[in-house]
Amino acid sequence: MPHRQNRLGRIALRWGLYILLGLFALYYLMPLFVMVTTSLKSLEEIRTGSLVALPRDVTFEPWRTAWAHACTGIQCEGLRPYFWNSVMLAVPAVAISTLLGAINGYVVAQWRFKGANIIFSLMLFGCFIPFQVVLLPMARVLGMLGLAGSISGLVFVHVIYGIGFTTLFFRNYYVNIPVELVKAAKVDGAGFFRIFWAIFLPLSLPIIVVTVIWQFTQIWNDFLFGVSFSQAGTQPITVALNNIVNSTTGVKEYNVDMAAAIIAALPTLLVYVVAGKYFIRGLTAGSVKG
Amino acid sequence: MAPILEVKNLVKNFGATEVLKDINIAIEPGEFLVLVGPSGCGKSTLLNCIAGLEPITGGSVEIGGQDMTHVSPKDRNIAMVFQSYALYPTMTVAKNITFGMKVRGLDQATQERKLAEVAAQLQIEELLNRRPGQLSGGQRQRVAMGRALVRDPKLFLFDEPLSNLDAKLRVEMRSEIKKLHHNLDATMVYVTHDQIEAMTLASKIVVLKGGIVQQIGSPAEIYNRPANLFVADFMGSPAMNLVPARAVANGKGVRIEIEREGGDTLILTDKEHSGLPENVVLGLRPEDIAEKGFRAGTNVQDATCLVDMVEPAGADTYVVSKLGGTMVTARLHAETGAKTGQMIDLSFDLSKVSYFVPETGERLN
Numbered sequence: 229m230p231h232r233q234n235r236l237g238r239i240a241l242r243w244g245l246y247i248l249l250g251l252f253a254l255y256y257l258m259p260l261f262v263m264v265t266t267s268l269k270s271l272e273e274i275r276t277g278s279l280v281a282l283p284r285d286v287t288f289e290p291w292r293t294a295w296a297h298a299c300t301g302i303q304c305e306g307l308r309p310y311f312w313n314s315v316m317l318a319v320p321a322v323a324i325s326t327l328l329g330a331i332n333g334y335v336v337a338q339w340r341f342k343g344a345n346i347i348f349s350l351m352l353f354g355c356f357i358p359f360q361v362v363l364l365p366m367a368r369v370l371g372m373l374g375l376a377g378s379i380s381g382l383v384f385v386h387v388i389y390g391i392g393f394t395t396l397f398f399r400n401y402y403v404n405i406p407v408e409l410v411k412a413a414k415v416d417g418a419g420f421f422r423i424f425w426a427i428f429l430p431l432s433l434p435i436i437v438v439t440v441i442w443q444f445t446q447i448w449n450d451f452l453f454g455v456s457f458s459q460a461g462t463q464p465i466t467v468a469l470n471n472i473v474n475s476t477t478g479v480k481e482y483n484v485d486m487a488a489a490i491i492a493a494l495p496t497l498l499v500y501v502v503a504g505k506y507f508i509r510g511l512t513a514g515s516v517k518g
Numbered sequence: 519m520a521p522i523l524e525v526k527n528l529v530k531n532f533g534a535t536e537v538l539k540d541i542n543i544a545i546e547p548g549e550f551l552v553l554v555g556p557s558g559c560g561k562s563t564l565l566n567c568i569a570g571l572e573p574i575t576g577g578s579v580e581i582g583g584q585d586m587t588h589v590s591p592k593d594r595n596i597a598m599v600f601q602s603y604a605l606y607p608t609m610t611v612a613k614n615i616t617f618g619m620k621v622r623g624l625d626q627a628t629q630e631r632k633l634a635e636v637a638a639q640l641q642i643e644e645l646l647n648r649r650p651g652q653l654s655g656g657q658r659q660r661v662a663m664g665r666a667l668v669r670d671p672k673l674f675l676f677d678e679p680l681s682n683l684d685a686k687l688r689v690e691m692r693s694e695i696k697k698l699h700h701n702l703d704a705t706m707v708y709v710t711h712d713q714i715e716a717m718t719l720a721s722k723i724v725v726l727k728g729g730i731v732q733q734i735g736s737p738a739e740i741y742n743r744p745a746n747l748f749v750a751d752f753m754g755s756p757a758m759n760l761v762p763a764r765a766v767a768n769g770k771g772v773r774i775e776i777e778r779e780g781g782d783t784l785i786l787t788d789k790e791h792s793g794l795p796e797n798v799v800l801g802l803r804p805e806d807i808a809e810k811g812f813r814a815g816t817n818v819q820d821a822t823c824l825v826d827m828v829e830p831a832g833a834d835t836y837v838v839s840k841l842g843g844t845m846v847t848a849r850l851h852a853e854t855g856a857k858t859g860q861m862i863d864l865s866f867d868l869s870k871v872s873y874f875v876p877e878t879g880e881r882l883n
């Protein structure tokens with residue numbers, strides 16, 4: 229009898245857990261649901277219908293408007309030009325910061341020189357400096373370099389800010405690789421860069437994926453640097469999204485705002501879907517066995 | 519002939535820690551030198567210094583008659599096999615073996631010819647397209663050897679290459695390395711903590727402890743005439759019996775008195791040695807103590823001892839008796855009638871004896 233009770237108790241517990249988890253999932257999915265449905269409704273339907281109702285007549289007009297016609301202040305070109313700004317910003321910034329992080333991590337983990345630990349600690353410290361603190365000095369530096377207001381300037385800022393994280397990722401990955409690997413390659417005659425290209429980089433796919441996802445999400449979603457260091461024509465999509473939502477005159481076009489927000493978020497979502505399983509694998513990857 | 523390798527007054531410090539102290543070693547062409555010592559004594563560090571992978575704090579390293587002290591590893595004309603094998607994980611076996619040649623810019627045809635040679639020599643032809651992760655420990659070991667062989671260097675360096683293999687494979691690979699050395703007529707420096715490996719492979723052994731060379735000699739010299747108590751104890755299995763004793767001058771020889779618990783003193787008369795101090799440590803290998811009648815010689819002494827333990831080991835039977843406060847092992851024939859708790863007559867072959875100073879451990883005779 230007590231055995232049976234025990235079993236029932238376990239089943240009840242299990243179901244309770246599922247229901248609780250389901251509720252949490254619903255709670256988190258609710259905003260996305262509202263965004264998607266609202267973006268597919270006409271303004272008329274939004275005014276008259278309920279917030280959580282499914283659209284009666286599905287329309288893609290708000291998406292077209294958000295992409296190509298919505299006004300960001302006086303210009304009405306939609307998100308499109310800013311989307312490409314963000315691409316031109318994120319792709320080189322992610323690539324450069326990842327590559328530099330890989331080389332840094334390789335040096336700090338495998339070429340232990342005097343002061344390597346101090347340099348690594350300082351880089352780690354860099355990860356924890358709040359964005360706001362660097363705004364003014366960074367503006368001066370960009371001005372002096374002649375990069376103020378340009379996309380190259382933003383790439384520069386994001387590369388600098390990202391190096392701490394990317395170095396940390398790669399260093400922690402490479403530190404598990406036995407030092408004898410470098411020694412063997414040295415005896416084989418390979419030098420610093422040869423060993424990096426031929427031996428370490430090919431080993432690094434999981435951690436490259438982790439770093440790219442992390443950096444891409446950071447850079448694509450960044451607003452503060454974008455709004456601080458860009459000017460008309462070089463603004464990233466996050467800044468444009470803000471302008472679209474805040475500069476509508478007259479009636480607020482919630483459906484367009486929602487569509488614009490989804491468009492702005494789509495690339496990061498895509499990166500997760502495509503590379504997500506490597507992300508988990510990369511984060512949990514143990515030492516590399518030769 | 520000029521030595522292939524000459525290490526002179528080599529000193530290596532890591533920060534304030536002295537890891538190697540005044541090391542002097544020379545190797546003739548074709549020699550198989552084994553560096554043996556307990557874990558942490560500086561064997562790998564010494565090998566890395568010879569390879570140029572660690573800068574040295576003092577002294578010099580010459581290879582092939584040239585001063586290589588400040589030359590980078592790739593130009594030292596060496597090849598090295600590592601304990602963890604250190605195979606390049608993303609490259610196939612073939613690429614692992616040819617990587618060095620590729621880096622040095624050898625042409626494709628030469629690379630392929632040498633690869634084929636080495637693969638045949640080590641019987642790894644069918645593994646060439648696999649990755650290291652798909653190989654067993656023994657196979658990885660072979661590939662690591664292949665990577666070294668293909669270099670055709672002046673000097674081979676091995677850092678405990680067999681220590682990650684299981685016992686059976688280790689013995690197999692051991693004889694294979696020995697064969698290889700013979701066939702190639704190569705010069706090798708081989709690091710191990712396993713004294714049996716050292717004895718079986720070496721033409722010359724260097725015993726290292728705490729970064730200091732304890733003794734250099736042929737396996738027979740090291741085994742029969744250990745330079746100090748450490749070497750005596752470290753080399754040989756079961757270990758040499760080291761028994762505290764009193765030496766009393768006795769004509770041309772010496773009378774050895776060994777205390778026994780609750781019994782009379784064991785007295786042996788050594789006719790060959792003299793001039794010993796009063797307190798000594800007597801060293802005698804288990805095989806130099808036999809059952810009475812099984813050992814003949816001019817300096818063999820018989821004595822009756824109490825059997826404290828009998829350990830049959832197949833081919834031999836070990837008999838343990840407590841003498842001078844230590845357990846003394848004698849290696850008897852398998853059919854001995856020795857029984858625990860009974861007395862037995864043993865023959866001590868004092869022509870093989872070593873005497874040491876108890877305080878310093880130095881050899882006396």
Ligand SMILES: Nc1ncnc2c1ncn2[C@@H]1O[C@H](COP(=O)(O)OP(=O)(O)O)[C@@H](O)[C@H]1O
Pocket residue numbers: 532535537555556557558559560561562563564
């Ligand atoms: N890179 C290093 N930094 C500091 N100490 C080291 C380093 N490498 C080795 N040691 C120290 O040097 C000593 C000898 O090490 P090692 O040569 O690896 O010994 P073995 O190979 O004989 O086991 C050890 O005490 C070890 O802790």
Ligand SMILES: [Mg+2]
Pocket residue numbers: 561562563678
């Ligand atoms: Mg070692």
